[in-house]
Structure formats: structure tokens, C-alpha cells
Amino acid sequence: MPDLLADLNPPQRAAVTWPTRHALILAGAGSGKTRVLTTRIAWLLSTGQVGPQAILAVTFTNKAAREMQSRLAAMVPVNVRGMWIGTFHGLCNRLLRAHHREAGLPAQFQILDIADQLSSIKRLAKNLAFDDQKFPPQDLLHFINANKERGLRAAQIDAYDSLTRRRVEFYAEYERQCQREGVVDFAELLLRCFELLQRNQPLREHYQARFRHILVDEFQDTNRLQYDWLKLLAGHGEPPREPGACLFAVGDDDQSIYAFRGADPGNMGDLQREFVIEEVIRLEQNYRSHGNILDAANVLIRWNPRRLGKNLWTAEGAGEPIRVFEGYSDLDEARFIVEEMTELIDDGVPPTQIALLYRSNAQSRVLEHELVRVGLPYRIYGGLRFYDRQEIKHALAYLRLLANPDDDTAFARVVNFPTRGIGVRSIDALQESARRLNTSLYNAAASLTGKPGTALARFVRLIETLRADTERLPLPEIVDHVIEGCGLRQHYLTEKDGPDRLANLDELLNAATVFTEEYASAVYDAALPVDGGPLAAFLAHASLESGERQAGEGQEAVQLMTVHAAKGLEFDVVFIGGLEQGLFPHENAASERDGLEEERRLMYVAITRARRRLYLSHAQTRLLHGQTRYGLRSSFLDELPKTLLRQLNPAVANVAAFARSDHRVAALARGSAPSDPGSAIADGLCVGQRVRHTRFGDGVIVAGEGNGREARVLVNFDRPVGEKWLLLEYARLLPL
DNA sequence: TCTTTGTAGCTTTTT
């Protein structure tokens, strides 16, 4: 046991050996968060405080869950497979499979991924004759998901306008359709599970009594519903029959970059208050980056108000200054980056230790072009995932149809693929008759089988035959038989990109084989009934785990990805490109509530990915949406202390920018934070106000900061001028 | 049924 705690620093050790009480661990970037989490579990087990069945560990990604399992397996001799370690969705799936009857779901219920959900919504919108101009399917999807993530059913939504009322009606219809089809979307998985536990007291008490320790990773990324789910399991707010579970939450509010998806970093503060956590443990020693890089990150993030507060430090030296490059154009910037990379590689830096991060995917193109031109291998994250490939989705749809004929999404996907002469007209007619009979497309098709010669009848026969032939087969053979029997393999034999797709289908077969082995070796809790069988479990696995983002393989490649994709990773050398106003921070963020703060956290995440060397680059012009845009350097650059930076190409224009940068940093040091929108700055000027300038024309005040002689405002001037910082002492601004 | 042509949109996206 003592060796578990060896090499832990004092706060880490305090976290690991925290008494049986709720805990909030503020874990900075690179502070050994995962290690603390897994060691905590290992410590609880090996000190004999609880058994493995009493642990519930929740993560956001399958990768994180696997990482935790494998690390834990290396620390203590337990069957980690049988433990409840998984993603929110994975664990909810497990619970719902075990208690599907109580949850009102069929044993074979299927999980819709986001693409399935969208196609389901499109189908319904068409059936209900919803105007797709007034109600774009994407909006409906967002409306439904956002509400589910807040824990709201259609009946619980307050609709004050007719548009919202229609959306609510649609939501209700969608719920009905899913229920009839026996399918659940991602958000439903959580909401259904939450409602099940809330409604079913014996079940709730069973799990509350069972899980003595609930550990949550990346707590800042939880949404309302996930937090409520945790509270429910922890028995929070209920009369204490016996002491509820201990919630051990690890997170970093500064790395919350998914608020746009519904994550609520405010949950951290809520947790602290609601669970009465008097002492927050801070893990602030960083084992990743050199001092200058950390200092830059620390200074940058201090511009955000409402932080829980944290300052990273390292035992390592300051290291190199942060390199700043200004290109004339995006191409110039790309050339610089690629040249620099080439030099680094020549100097012996492994290409895999070099990462290029950008705010948006569109930025990768110029860089890729340049990388291809000089012949530098690269690996780009963000492509298709394995289970998202069309051939895989088709094969899975056939399997889904075998498992659950009511799954209309699966039916619609494969009814005419490979083409078998069932066109739009037949489908429309089928839709209509299914709607009339209030049944699934498959049932409607089956009921039309009076005419055995029709294409539709042949399709129904095909599915029936497949089902009958595979009924008693083990999973891999089912998959093999279906791929063969449905004609997919035959179809791709003649396609131009057929070989790749066939290889992927083989890979699916392989995945089924691996899955079957794991499934057989008691992946699931022995104490739970396993309903639905291996096929349903495999299909759920395919929906919940879409596989690694496909990337150009090749071991010796530099890594390209968005900042979001880089979260949790680290590299010796990091390039952050496109640091321009409007791009990073992104212009759309300005209109969102707390948008700029999230952008800043994103920048914080980007900076803290670097171990030894960090490059920040921007370009004066950039081709965006087919037009040349003139970008100002990112305000984030100005928020970094000049002393940490080394400008690689001192362009004249930057002298002013640098002076400005010092000014802003000085203002921050004095404690005068940038103004919030709406607040008055000086002399009756406030953010959002229109003003006139003798030289620049008219514009709107976007931000303001400082006071007295140093008070200045950021004005967004009309058309050609754009954003400018102006010192109020000198600039004569006329309020309009 | 497959191909062509047109038009919208375009930030990030763990499950």
C-alpha cells in the first residue's frame, strides 16, 4: 500500500487519502489528475475500505474510461472489467439494459447516434408536414437535446410563443416515435435513466446503498442532467437513512471548453455549495510544461472573472521564451510553421512530439497543402470515425433491423441499399400506410406482402430469412452472414472505393469477434441480469463508441488538430496558428453569453499542451469563405506579458501592439479587470454605445478597461476600419 | 436510378 502513495506530492496525497467525505479537486492542466483519480480508487480498495462493487467511476470519453481501467488494473489485483467504470452514457446504458422493463423499454432497445437522430427527426418532420424553412431539422434536434439535457420533457417546457409551442409539440411527437420504435438517443439514455431512478424508489435505494464512492472525471464538463443524476445516486437531498455515497469530483473550471454543448462549469461551484465542501484541494504543481509556458497560461486565464482560482507552478526552469510569428498571409504563416517543423525534426525532435493546433478545422487546409508540398508526413485528427463510415452504418442497420424490426431509421437506411428497385414513391406510400396503421415501416411493409412479387415484399422476405438463418448463431457469425446475405459485400465488390469498404466490413467482423470474447468473459456485472443478448449489446457498443477519429496512419507524422481535440494531450513542441481577432477568439463567440471567456479557456488549454516550446502565430491576411480578410492580431496575444514572448519577425506594426500588451497586463496587475458589457466606462460611455471618431468614423464600443489616464475602449468601427483600441485621454469620441 | 446542377452555409462536438 505505501508504494501507492510514493511519489505523490502533498496535495495529490491529500486527495488520494481523503476521508470518506465529499471532495472537490481542482486539478490544473498536467497536474496528475488521472493519476490521482485512479490511485484514489486503488487506495480505497487496497486499504479494504470498500470492495470493487462499491465504486462508481464516471468519465466523459471511452478513452478516459479505458485509461482508468488499465491503470487501475496495474495497481491492484481486481477484475476491472466487472467494475462500474465508464462514461455517463455507457453506465446509463448498462443500467437501462438491466432494468429495461422498469424503464419502459424493450430488451432490444437501440441507441441512435446524432446522425440517426437527425434522420429520425427529418422523417418525422416530413410526416407531420413541418415546414423545414420555419423548422429546420437541425434546430428541432437542438431544441430536443437541449431540453433533455436540462432534464425537461415536452410537457414540462414553458412555451410563451407559437413557434416554441410548435417545437414542443414536435418534441412530444418525437418522444412518441422513439418509444414506438424502441430507440433512444444519447440524451434520452441519461434522462431515461435519471427518471427511472427518481421514480423507482427500491431501485434507487439499491444503487444508493451499493455505490459508496462516486468518482467523476472532468467534472467541469457535466451538464445539468448529469449533475442531477450524480446527486440522485449520491442520495443528495434525501433524508439520510444511512450516509449516502461520497462524491469525489475532479475538474478544472479553466479547462471548460464545452459550455457551447450544454456543459455547465457552474456545477463546480454548485457542488461545493450543495455538498458543503469546505476545503477544495488544488493540484497546482504542473509536471508538463516549462515555466514560461505556465506563466503565460496563468496570466492569460487571470483575465477571466468568476474563476475558482488556481495558479500552476513547476519545479522545472523557465525554459525558452514563447515564440511569436506574424505572417503577411495565411500562406506565409503556413510556410513559416512548416519550415520550423522541418528544422525541429532535423534537430532530432520526434515528429509525433510536434503538434499544430488551430481553432477551426477550416484552417488546416493551407497547412496541409504546405505540408504536402514539402513532403512532411502529418496526421490529422477529426476525420471520420470507424462506426460512422457508411458501409459500417449500413451493415449495422441490417443488424439493427434483425434485433428490432420497429427501428424505422435502420429500415429507411437499408431498404434500398444496395438498390433493389424501391424508390421514393414506394417509400412515401409505405410511410403513409405505416402512419395510418400507427406501426413501423417494417410492419407496414410486411402487411403488404400480399403481393409476393413486389420489391418490398422481397426485402421483407430477405430480412426474415436473415433473421431465421442467424437465430442460433454466435455474434461474429451473425455479422458475417448478414454482410454476405444482405448484398453489401457483393455491392462493394464493384464500387470504385470498394476495396477499402470491404476491408472495413472485415474490420467490423473483427470487432464483433473481439467484443464477443470480452462479453463472454463477464464484461458485465455478474449481479445484473443481461437482457437483450450479445447482439443488442454489440449494437449499443457500436453506437456509444464510434471509435478513434480516423487519421492518416503513420508513426512519424506531425500532429494536426483543433484545440478541442487536443484537450488532454501533450507535446514537446506546440504551434498555435491563426491567432487573429475573429478567428481565435472566434467572432461568433462574441455574441454568446460568456463566449469570450470560453474562447480564453480554449486558448489556455492550447497553451498548456506544450511541454518545452510554444509558437504563437498569426497572419495579416487570410483567405476565409473565399474572401481575403484582414485580421488584427488576437487580443489573447496582447494579454500575455511581453517579457515571456520573443517576436521572431519584428514587424513595425507590432510596436504599437506591444505597448498595448504591456498596458493591458499592467491594468490587470492593478486589479482593474476589463469591463463587462453594459457597464459604464467613463464620461457617459458604455459598452454597446455608438460613437463617432474624427478619423475613423462611426463605430460601437465593444469593450473598455483601465481608469483615469489609462482608460481606453475598444471600438468596432464601421466597414473598412474595424476594431481599434483608443485611449480616452487622446481620442475624442462623440457619443451618438 | 443515376448523374448533373444548383444553392446554402461556414466554430468547436467527449456520448
Add this chain to the structure above:
DNA sequence: GCTACAAAGA
């Protein structure tokens, strides 16, 4: 400027 998806022609 490019892509993705939808509606119209062969």
C-alpha cells in the same frame, strides 16, 4: 472557396 446536400434532368 469548398463542401454537402437537395432538387431537377438523362
